[in-house]
Amino acid sequence: MLNETENLFRGLLGSEAVHRTSPADAVSAVQPQFIVEPATEQQLAAALRLAHESKLAVIPRGGGTKLSWGNPPSRADLLLSTARLNRVLEHAWADLTVTIGAGCTIQTLQQTLAQHGQRLALDPLWPEKATVGGILSTNDSGALRLRFGALRDLIIGVTIALPDGTLASSGGKVVKNVAGYDLPKLATGALGTLGVITRAVFRLHPLPRNTRSFSVSAGHPDQAQKLVLAIQDSKLAHVALQIHFRAETPPSLDVLFEGPEAGLDAQATQLRSLCQSAGISEASPNVWNARQNLWPPPNSAAGVALGDSPEAFPLAIAKISILPADLAGTIALIRRAADSSHLRWKSLLYATGLGWLRLEGPAENVHHALISLRRNLEKSGGSLALLHRPAAFPAFDAWGTPADSLPLMQAVKRQLDPSHILNPGRFLSGL
Amino acid sequence: MLTGMPLDGRIVHEFRSILGHSGVISSPEELHTYECDGLTNFRVMPCAVLLPTSTEQVQAIVHICHREKIPFVARGSGTGLSGGALPVENGIVLSLARMNRILEVDIPNARVVVEPGVINLDVTGRVQGHEYFYAPDPSSQSVCSIGGNVAENSGGAHCLKYGFTTTHVLGLEVVLPDGSLVHLGGKTLDTPGYDLAGVFVGSEGTLGVATKIILRIVKRPECVRTLLAAFPSTNEAGAAVSGIIAAGMLPAAIEMMDNLAIQAAEAAVHANYPDCGGLLLVELDGPVAEVEALLIHVEEISRSNGAWEIRVAQTDAERALVWKGRKAAFAAVGRISPNYIVQDGVIPRTALPQVMSEIERLSKENGLRVANVFHAGDGNLHPLVLYDRRIPGQEDAALALSFKILELCIAAGGSITGEHGVGEEKKSMMGKMFAEPDLATMQRVRCAFDPFQLSNPTKVFPTPRLCGEKPGEYVPHPLETAGLAERF
Structure with a gap:
């Protein structure tokens, strides 16, 4: 039976695109049987359709860095890898946009953009392995979100493959665009349960000319809270602000500034006067690795x-x-x-x-x-x-209590993935 | 077209029992006010206009519409430019104008909760004492409503830096087309599940009616500087825009006007603009030291691209005057032409010179003047096609020309609308911008929200589609058997 199905995929995609799994491919201790690695978006859509017709549960996979996020899958038959959709398709640097295959890693993307002094203004986890499709599906964002927004604010176009084999694009290649529904936002953070992202278009930002980081120590959480609200309510143009709390030591804040040198000096002076009694010092840029650490x-x-x-x-x-x-x-x-x-x-x-x-x-x-x-x-x-979550953890839903919009979310799911083959059981309330 | 039955007296009576007599407009004289929005060349008389004052009343009305299969169109201030609030035949209009309370102002968390009828500028009015503002600033911001902004995902000059309505809407209370009430998003970020608030914003009233909106507000920057630069033509002005972006700057706004638009603005509000072929308005905001440094840089880039006059607004009053000319530009065109059509195409910034010369060619070919006002920073063009309705055939020619311009935008890799919406006006262009599977996928999402297609049913999409729950288990709709609609 397995061989039969596997052969169908081989026939569709070629032998080199279908592999048996090893125990290392398990997803939250559930073992899929094989991996398919389509070479094109059309192939990926066709593979998804075949899985749908064969009633196989599909786990989309990018770099695999966040594959354990969410509830363990209720079923997992095949891993659908975007690894070969890894090209930077168009860096329209003069227009500050990029079109990119879902399987491209964030590091490769950023290196390409940096050649023209640009970046995707986001600091996701494990950029050397994490892919565009993966960070979108998990809606990963870090400290830069304060200034530049989340992926929902940076993505301007998306192509998704649906279980019926449809390959659908929405949004576009221009930053300002209100034609049709905003499906890039629907795909972002959907944990691959509505379709498989095959490409995305992002708006870009220039790399900063200079950056400076400062750390401020606060005596206790209440003082940290006051400082955060004061900085947020000030006219400082910081791009990130994070606070470390731990059991044994007093809290501390990190503030990041970007911009022309003259502007940064003035910002630093203002931050000092705002923080007054609290201890403040220039910090290493490494403080922004705190999330990954x-x-x-x-x-x-x-x-x-x-x-x-x-x-x-x-x-x-x-x-x-x-x-x-x-x-x-x-x-x-x-x-x-x-x-x-x-x-x-x-x-x-x-x-x-x-x-x-x-x-x-x-x-x-x-x-x-x-x-x-x-x-x-x-x-x-x-x-x-x-x-x-640790191994052998008692039952605990990864996402929490759904809002009154759950029936509507379920209706959206039914429209796009009616047989529940995409990441079954993994997302909020079984979406 | 998918429409319900004409309203019978029993239903009007039912609406009156919910809203009282003053909440139901059904006399033809009064209904005329609602037969169009800001796009006045499409007109449809609604059966009735309902003016609810609470979420409960909206729910009760929509419940009846759902039961009776009466289509409804939600309307804010009616300033939309694509016919989004155009009534639907045999349908009702739900005016949210009386739901205009600001429910909550939370300065520490920078959140404001409003009803849909609240006027855009009133949000800023309410928080400016704390030196905050509501960033999306469509030119109609002194009269347009937040509910309408949500439907259209409105932009404005400053969305280059600050983002669109969707960037600033964190949560929504929505009455779905079956009358049920749902909450999308919330006051906190990343609420569990799908980003349906992101889907709802910009859906042009086709997915339900927003009855409460949680907005994000922004702290006012330390300083704002507005620079005006006069160029020989829009090509040089466009090159300066590219230079500014390439230098790694993100101004709060970059606006451009061509000579015809400048003439119109001068005639209307005497903004004291230099008489030139291409005028650039660049606004920088942020910390003083940074802005002053960047301002010098913008001046240099402008001069090296041929600017022969550069002015920096020295006072708030000067700055306000500069903006007044720009924001009044559409209406001002009325001073130099009896009628005009405003379009809303978007192109990649770099395509500007090529698209501008094509527009000029089309203008000459068709013997119609085109004035151009752009949000140049993000490539959003507002060509204004001037015509005289009294000359037979000229309106049709103007409309055809405006659509040809949109085709240029699509061919350049852009969009048919940057901020006005597809509405009634541009739905025939959707099939040129998107492939059939793209539109079909959007329609599937619509079916999840509105299986009976009651909420603004005839807008956005070129072909009506019906929502079968499962293939093979439905009874064909009469329109379908007549070959007028398709079903999934």
């Missing part, structure tokens, strides 16, 4: 915490979203939940209200703390998504 290096065994934590405790990492004025209150909640469950914790919050929480300790305790935290965050309009 919360994770164990890719491909290390889940549940083994490395880096600054020598003990091998089960490790969980969650993305949280709150209102910017609730930073200190949220830290108090985290501290209470972590302390009562005897967990080590560390959190990195942005001035946008998005943030990251790392918890280490016995799986049961982590589970307990996450349940109470999610309940409290959702009560005040926030959310908590569990992105990295």
Whole structure:
């Protein structure tokens, strides 16, 4: 049976595009049977259609760096890889746009753009491996989001393959465009459950002429909160603002400025006067790696915490979203939940209200703390998504409680993936 | 066309019992006000205009529309330029004008929650005491509503730097076409699930009715400087724009006007613009030291591209006058021509010289003058095709010319609309910009929101399509058997 299906794919795509999987290809401990690597968008759409007709569950895969995000799949038959759709199709540098295959890595993209002094103004995780399709599907964003927006604000066009073999484009190649529905936004953050992204068009930004980073130490979370609100309410033109919180040390803030040298000096002076009593110092650009440093290096065994934590405790990492004025209150909640469950914790919050929480300790305790935290965050309009979970973790939905729009989301899903072959069981409430 | 039955007295009575007598307009004299929006060459009389004052009333009305299969068109201030709020035959108009309260102002989190009828400029009015502003600034911002801005994903001169309506809408309360109420997005970012707020903004009223909108507001920059540069033609002005962008600058706005547009603006508001072939208006904002440095750079780039006069507005009053001329440009064209059509094409910035010379050629060929006003920074062209309705055939010729210009935009890799929307006017152009599978996929999304096609049903898409739940399990619609519509 497996051979028969596999042969169908070989017939469609050629033998070199179909491979058996190894245990390393498992997705959250679910083992797909084979990998297909189409060479073109048309091939990818045809492969998806064949999977649909054969009722096979499809896990789209880019660089595989975030393949464990979301709930474990309820079924996984084949990995649909975008690895060969890896070309920078058009860098229209004078128009500040780029058209790019979904399988291109962020590092390759940025290197190409840098030749003309440009960039995709985003700092996603693991850029050397992460792909355009992968960061879009997981809606990954970092500290630069404060100034440049998220992927939803940077993507201006998308092509997606649907399970019925449709290859559909929307948006376009110009930054300003309101013709038709904004499907680039629909595909962004959909975790590959509506279609497989095959190409994207982004608006670009110039590389900064100069950058300067500063760190400010705050005595306690309330002071950090006050500083964040004061900086946000000021006329400073910072591009990023993050706050480190951890159990044992007082919080500290990092602020990033970009621009012409003269402007940066004035910004630094203003920041100093705004922070007054707090200690302020020029910082290394490495402080902006803090988000990635919360994770164990890719491909290390889940549940083994490395880096600054020598003990091998089960490790969980969650993305949280709150209102910017609730930073200190949220830290108090985290501290209470972590302390009562005897967990080590560390959190990195942005001035946008998005943030990251790392918890280490016995799986049961982590589970307990996450349940109470999610309940409290959702009560005040926030959310908590569990992105990295230890092996053998008790049942815990990765995404949280859906809003009253769930039936509408399900209707959208039914329209585009009626047989639920794309990433089944992985997204919010089984979408 | 998909339409319901004409309204019977029983239903009008039901609407009155929900809205009271003052909330239902059904006399022909009063209905005339609503037969078109800012695009006045399309007119349809609605059966009734309803003026709800609450979300509950909107829900009750839409429930009835759903039950009776009456199509409805939501309307804000009616300033749209693509016929998005044009009534549908045998349908009703839902005017959100009375839902105009600002519900919440949250300065620490930079959020404002409004009802759809709130006027765009009033949001800024409410927060400017704290030195914040609402960034999207369509030229009609003193009269257009946030609900209408959401439907059209309105832009404005400053979206070059600050983004469009969709960038600033974080969440929505929406009455779906079946009358149910949903919340999309929220006050916090990245709410779990699909980004349906992102899909709803710019859907031109075809996916439901927004009854509450959570907006993001922006802190005012430390300083703003506006520079005016006069060039021999739009080609040199366009080259200066490319130079500014290539130098790695992101001004708050870059606007361009050609000689005809300048003449019109001068006639209307005496903005004191230099009489030139191509006028560039560049606005820089941000920290003082940075802006002053960049301003010098913009001056250099302008001069090296042939600018023969450069002025920097010295006071707020001068700056306001400079903008007044630009923002009044469409209406001002009325001073130099009895009638005109405004188009809204977008091109990659680099295609500007080529597209401009093509427009000039078309203008000469057709014997019709075309004035040009651009959001040059993002390649958004607003060609104004001038004509005289009293001359037989000239209106049709003007319309045809304006569509030829849109075809130029598509051929250059651009779009048929940057901020005005497709609406009624440009739906026939959608098939030229998108392939059939692209449009079909959008229609599938529409079917998820509005399976009976009741919400502004005749807009945006060139061909009506019906939404079968599952192939083979439906009863054919009469239009389908008549060969007038397709079904998925």
